[in-house]
Amino acid sequence: MLRDLALPTTLSARAGTVTLRNAAADDLDDLMTLLSDDPISAARGDVADAEDRPLYAAALRTIAADPANAVLVATDEAGDIVGTLQLTTIPGMARRGSARLLVEAVRVRSAVRSGGIGSVLMRWVTDVAARDLGTSLVQLTSDADRTDAHRFYERLGFSASHLGFKYRVPDA
Amino acid sequence: MLRDLALPTTLSARAGTVTLRNAAADDLDDLMTLLSDDPISAARGDVADAEDRPLYAAALRTIAADPANAVLVATDEAGDIVGTLQLTTIPGMARRGSARLLVEAVRVRSAVRSGGIGSVLMRWVTDVAARDLGTSLVQLTSDADRTDAHRFYERLGFSASHLGFKYRVPDA
Numbered sequence A, B: 001m002l003r004d005l006a007l008p009t010t011l012s013a014r015a016g017t018v019t020l021r022n023a024a025a026d027d028l029d030d031l032m033t034l035l036s037d038d039p040i041s042a043a044r045g046d047v048a049d050a051e052d053r054p055l056y057a058a059a060l061r062t063i064a065a066d067p068a069n070a071v072l073v074a075t076d077e078a079g080d081i082v083g084t085l086q087l088t089t090i091p092g093m094a095r096r097g098s099a100r101l102l103v104e105a106v107r108v109r110s111a112v113r114s115g116g117i118g119s120v121l122m123r124w125v126t127d128v129a130a131r132d133l134g135t136s137l138v139q140l141t142s143d144a145d146r147t148d149a150h151r152f153y154e155r156l157g158f159s160a161s162h163l164g165f166k167y168r169v170p171d172a
Helices: A025-036 A039-043 A050-064 A117-133 A147-155 B025-036 B039-043 B050-064 B117-133 B147-155
Strands: A009-013 A016-022 A069-075 A081-090 A100-108 A137-143 A159-168 B009-013 B016-022 B069-075 B081-090 B100-108 B137-143 B159-168
Touching: A009 A117, A016 A117, A025 A039, A025 A050, A025 A069, A025 A081, A025 A100, A050 A069, A069 A117, A081 A117, A081 B081, A100 A117, A117 A137, A117 A147, A137 A147, A137 A159, A137 B137, A147 A159, A147 B159, A159 B147, B009 B117, B016 B117, B025 B039, B025 B050, B025 B069, B025 B081, B025 B100, B050 B069, B069 B117, B081 B117, B100 B117, B117 B137, B117 B147, B137 B147, B137 B159, B147 B159
Parallel strands: A100 A137, B100 B137
Antiparallel strands: A009 A016, A016 A069, A069 A081, A081 A100, A137 B159, A159 B137, A159 B159, B009 B016, B016 B069, B069 B081, B081 B100
8 A cells, every 4th residue: 555655765866865755735836836847748738827726736635535546745855845756556457466556747856857866766666665565567658759768767677668558538 | 436437338349249347256267368368468477377366366356346446348249258458547646637547458359359349448438438537538558569459549549659668576
């Protein structure tokens, strides 16, 4: 269970020490800013518009109440949020009944990118969280345009073995 | 909620009428056979070995008890299972707090492939399930070697916009 993970935890990146913890309701504005701090996300509508705040707030409440989902935040030594990711545990029949750990919405604040924060977060996912959760597979999809991210995930031991298909449901 | 979907439902494929319903515990052997009826899955260890039965049985029980997950089966007019897929609903912060519908482990029995069964199942996912669940995005990953499947998903309106990365957690 995600809520049984040993959090908060402290991780050492080149850019400094970060603390990884579950997101709280008052992280909402920082999370909205972080999600918008990325051209691909912004192009999909994540622009930290105040009008969208109720949608994000509802999503964060839903996730916090869901034992199979968690939004985590990484804070720097000043307590400012520098990274986030979402984890989802998924039971499955395939691969002999294996459970999977899905990682979504990995973001590191642009001002501190290349400081190794993304690496220590993902290493924690693969080396600590996946083992503690008993999930034999960690999976994620990355936009085909994020070529830097693809090299990053491959360095961490991920294999780009699949294509990720998305279908946008038309508005009714 | 997945358990609120209007199931069973009847769908018309070129190969005949199929009934889509939630998998039951006594579908286990047929599901194991179906998962192994595919060279890529078999190479990953899904070989319907009787010794693996407890692992699959536990996974099916876990999924049945989880409101965010469902294994569905499609049966033909004789009541035989000809297809399966797993659905997972995932709340999220990205895309303005959108919920997603993840599709995993889509399989159609090899003897009836090219009969349109996969199409009617996936059309039901995109046109009925996603709407009824209020999920604005349907996503799946497909092994890079399944080139026929990629054309199939693109014909259904899916876009191969992402790469799907997998990390196999080493045995402890």
